[in-house]
Amino acid sequence: METQQMKGSGMNMPNDIPALDSETKANLAKIAAAVRVLSIDAVQKANSGHPGLPLGCAEIGAYLYGIAMRHNPKHSSWINRDRFILSAGHGSMWLYSLLHLSGFKVTLEDIKNFRQLHSITPGHPESHETDGVETTTGPLGQGIGNASGQALGLKLLAAKFNTEKQSLFDSKVYCLVGDGDIMEGVSSEVSSLSGHLCLNNLIVIYDANKVSLDGPLSDSCSENTKERYKAYGFEVFEMDGHDFDDIHRTMTLARKDQKQPRLIIARTIIGKGSPNRAGTSKVHGSPLGPDELKLTKEALGLPLEPFYVSQSVYDYFAKKLKEQEALEEAWNKKFAAWKQENPALFDEFVKMQEKSLPTDIEERLYKIEIKNPIAGRNASNAVIQELCKTMPFIYGGSADLSCSDMTWIKEADAVKPGSFKGRNIKFGVREFGMATMATGMAETGMIIPYIGTFLTFSDYMRNAIRLASLMKVQVVYQFTHDSIFLGEDGPTHQSIEHYAALRAIPNLHFIRPGDSNEVKMAWLAALTYKGPTALSLSRQNLPELKETKVPYSQGMGRGAYIVMKETRKPDYMLVATGSELSLALDIAKELEKLGKSVRVISMPCFEIFEEQDASYKESVFGGDLGKRVSIEAGVEFGWHKYIGREGIAISMDTFGLSAPAPELAEEFGFTVPSILERIL
Structure with a gap:
């Protein structure tokens, strides 16, 4: 030519x-x-x-x-x-x-x-406000990340549905x-x-x-x-x-x-x-x-006339x-023919478009067999395997940590250059870019992406999470290694301030489940919430608690719920999240041996709790509950809303240290004897 x-x-x-x-x-x-x-x-x-x-x-x-x-x-x-x-x-x-x-x-x-x-x-353009705006942009570099994610999402859909x-x-x-977008580091990642x-x-x-x-x-x-x-x-x-x-x-x-x-x-x-x-x-x-x-x-x-536009x-x-x-009408005819010739694919198409959940989803989740004890990250991985069997709209990825943050879908392939049949995406060590692309994938309207890394690296992703929250885009962030109890990697990797930082973002549900039961229900919360959810999961094994195996509507679906009721007017109210929930129950049992009446509250998600009506909130935290104590291995910021000014926050006010988890528990006072000594 x-x-x-x-x-x-x-x-x-x-x-x-x-x-x-x-x-x-x-x-x-x-x-x-x-x-x-x-x-x-x-x-x-x-x-x-x-x-x-x-x-x-x-x-x-x-x-x-x-x-x-x-x-x-x-x-x-x-x-x-x-x-x-x-x-x-x-x-x-x-x-x-x-x-x-x-x-x-x-x-x-x-x-x-x-x-x-x-x-x-x-x-700045906001997709939730203005017709024709595909994503919310402004912080430079993120738009090209969203565009890359939308392009990836559309390639995934093409691989699945094109014949x-x-x-x-x-x-x-x-x-x-x-020029600003080009200079921002996230543009390099995506x-x-x-x-x-x-x-x-x-x-x-x-x-x-x-x-x-x-x-x-x-x-x-x-x-x-x-x-x-x-x-x-x-x-x-x-x-x-x-x-x-x-x-x-x-x-x-x-x-x-x-x-x-x-x-x-x-x-x-x-x-x-x-x-x-x-x-x-x-x-x-x-x-x-x-x-x-x-x-x-x-x-x-x-x-010179202001706002003049020629009629032409x-x-x-x-x-x-x-x-x-006419272009869309031609596509509609093509779609009608495709639908008739590919009924099974059409069923998948509808599932992905509606992102519908099985009617017995809660029952299915509770039936998943999970060993005891188990780390939160491993429990979540078991849930992911089950969800992906019946929910084709779920795609997963990790920032080069799938073997550690446990995000891999075992029965699915990886997405590879020019090949988009898989459901596992290797984002590489590109946390910020991964988060912007996940937003773009969700913006296709047919995918719920989940992405994983260690909780401390949410700092790299924060602005992307913020914009996803502004738009209420349905993305699930699987954050693992969520406390000092990850151990020997030390303070560079140990999350301290991250719970409070993520809870501060409007529209984001931050969930810190306390055992495998709560992990299962956390996923149900993430799939039913039409907005972004951050799951905060442990690296260390946690015991399964019989107290948390309650219907979703009475537990996780409330954000906070009573897992141990007082025998009379409470002397103590203990409230905890994540890996500290079992610790709170152990402390309560010791207090009871001392003749004390104790209420224990699991509070995996502040945001869901705040959405409850006033009467429910009062039933959990209202009235004279004795000495109020929060137990969480993060900063105390935010807890005094629930425990009051005089409440005791068992928390972290320094960075962690590099040591095995049991030694860190002793060092920072997250043991039954240490906490009893402080609150008695």
Whole structure:
């Protein structure tokens, strides 16, 4: 085939790609103009925002939404849609403008209410607020992680449901990143894994304007991004981000015959058109101001009327919408034929879409035979094996620790480069990237991912967990080695402050089960909660407690429950979590020998408990319960809400030490004699 050199790209371009006709280019230019007008006017009206990216990427946005994207704005949840993620979330007005113009549920009034209280156009895109926004972005680097996770999730679905005759899943995931995303370490983690796995449905567009918020990019970064991404396993293209012909040629090639993820380096001018700020950091994060806004519009030939959009732009997208609806309708016909020819696969499809649980799930969980005693991590692994037999939507992965955090699905293969039939994902030592990708996998709508590492490494993942919690995405984090009692690895690996830190995140259920019974019910809690759950599991063996084998609705489903009732008015109330629950029961028995009346409460999940009604809370913690004592091998922060100011918190107020677990229990006072001495 004859080839021609692609303008500005350094790539050989097949000459059989039809050029854009003049009418189409004129329409795209009008869309780009509308994006610029809406964006800078909205930022100016709010007196807050980032006009630089919308001015610099207007042509790219016009092409993506006006030509490239295969989706249906009137049915934004169509499962085989192309997905777009704005990792550079500070440029949100660029995205909101395009969503409005192309027919999503974003009105002109919404544009005018940019960054205002309770608007659907907040400062950074939020998927739970705005139609057409695929994930919540803002903290730089995480958007490309979510995009990589969505791409991986879609490859898993394609491997499961595509047949030789019908391909149900063949969409692309587009992601726009800026210099900040590229510099954030998480982009390295997810890009490395995406290249390794050959995610040939991921197209990353790099807005290479050579400017960061603090000034020229050259002040802080001089790497060769092109070679870096080639080393990851990406195919790298370059284009002029303001030239529709070059954009068209490059984007067409990028989508064609894709074998690996692709990076498009788009050379752009930040704040393009602003006479006094274009190409500088001054246009990055501040409104243009009335005078510069007027000068910018004049320089670009834009209408001076605020929020003006040519009717021809709306007309163009109205026509485009008919084509997009036809794309979905054609897919629906293909799906109907596939459904008829593959009834067993269709049943699996429905299970994954609905993520439905067996009606006897609680009974099944309690029937799992688990040895006694057993570490929390091992008990969880036994549960995972059972769940995966009947729940095809569960996929697992670990940050290079599956043999230790016990996340491996024994009867499933590993996902490998270019092969996505497995259910075990080796994320490598990339905890932050793993967490962002798990969010993306969940955002496919058909997967509940669980991911594992040691609890102390949740620090690496925290911001991803935070955003998953903001979106209430259903991800399960299996955190093991959850206390000083992991032993000899020492304080670098021993969690102290992590319980409190994770409990502080809104919408996250942090569950610290005390034995295998509570581990089973913790999984039931995670699968029924439509949001993220963190399981905190022990490395050391724990005894199975007869007191915890209660119906879900009376135990774990309450967050906290009485496992030992007092014989008369209590002298002591002991409340504990995790590995300290059995210790609390042992202490209670000793107190009873001394003639004391004791109530013992298991409190595996603060958040579930706080969701209970006032009468139940009062029945557990209300009234005169004597001396209140909490027992947990972490910081005491948060406990005095339940034990009162005068309550005794048996806790850790220092980092741990490197030693066998029994010696650490003696050293830090987590033994029956030590605690009795303190509370009597």
